[in-house]
Amino acid sequence: QKEVEQNSGPLSVPEGAIASLNCTYSDRVSQSFFWYRQYSGKSPELIMSIYSNGDKEDGRFTAQLNKASQYVSLLIRDSQPSDSATYLCAVKGNNRLAFGKGNQVVVIP
Amino acid sequence: EAQVTQNPRYLITVTGKKLTVTCSQNMNHEYMSWYRQDPGLGLRQIYYSMNVEVTDKGDVPEGYKVSRKEKRNFPLILESPSPNQTSLYFCASSFQVNYGYTFGSGTRLTVV
Numbered sequence: 741q742k743e744v745e746q747n748s749g750p751l752s753v754p755e756g757a758i759a760s761l762n763c764t765y766s767d768r769v770s771q772s773f774f775w776y777r778q779y780s781g782k783s784p785e786l787i788m789s790i791y792s793n794g795d796k797e798d799g800r801f802t803a804q805l806n807k808a809s810q811y812v813s814l815l816i817r818d819s820q821p822s823d824s825a826t827y828l829c830a831v832k833g834n835n836r837l838a839f840g841k842g843n844q845v846v847v848i849p
Numbered sequence: 850e851a852q853v854t855q856n857p858r859y860l861i862t863v864t865g866k867k868l869t870v871t872c873s874q875n876m877n878h879e880y881m882s883w884y885r886q887d888p889g890l891g892l893r894q895i896y897y898s899m900n901v902e903v904t905d906k907g908d909v910p911e912g913y914k915v916s917r918k919e920k921r922n923f924p925l926i927l928e929s930p931s932p933n934q935t936s937l938y939f940c941a942s943s944f945q946v947n948y949g950y951t952f953g954s955g956t957r958l959t960v961v
Contacts, residue, residue: 772948783955836894
């Protein structure tokens with residue numbers, strides 16, 4: 741099993757809709773979880789961090805963590821064309837930060 | 850402005866010619882790391898450093914060297930580059946390992 745998995749293919753959402761991204765991880769002792777946004781040709785940018793079970797909201801973004809199921813998700817509400825990017829899930833374990841391969845989101849005006 | 854600065858942004862070199870990619874951060878971060886990003890493979894960690902003079906291997910360390918003599922600098926050294934090291938490289942830093950990273954702008958390396 742890969743360390744951090746993001747299995748969904750490209751996600752197309754209409755402008756104003758909710759985009760939902762999922763991520764699973766294999767290391768049960770992981771304690772820090774992050775979502776990064778990467779525009780094409782640019783560097784990853786941290787948009788959310790979450791450390792305890794439950795939901796964490798920041799503006800239009802909500803991160804959800806379920807350690808028992810080893811599952812992290814990201815919701816983007818009221819999606820905008822500027823949200824079109826690749827979203828990377830990252831999990832900290834053993835002094836390292838491991839990334840999933842990312843999910844591309846395309847917001848259709 | 851708080852930032853991670855990588856140089857150069859673009860580099861084309863020949864097989865076997867030693868090169869160094871520099872990375873510097875002005876945020877007094879303890880933790881620094883190098884990643885490479887390849888299509889279909891995502892971001893893979895090369896080396897990381899918990900603090901000055903403390904470095905450790907990541908997932909793909911072969912063919913790379915690093916050093917951390919000062920807190921702000923973490924250069925990546927390719928002693929004898931090969932074409933399979935053609936990639937997009939990112940340096941990143943954070944206050945501590947549990948915190949989110951700030952990434953540099955990236956270095957696109959081509960080895961011919």
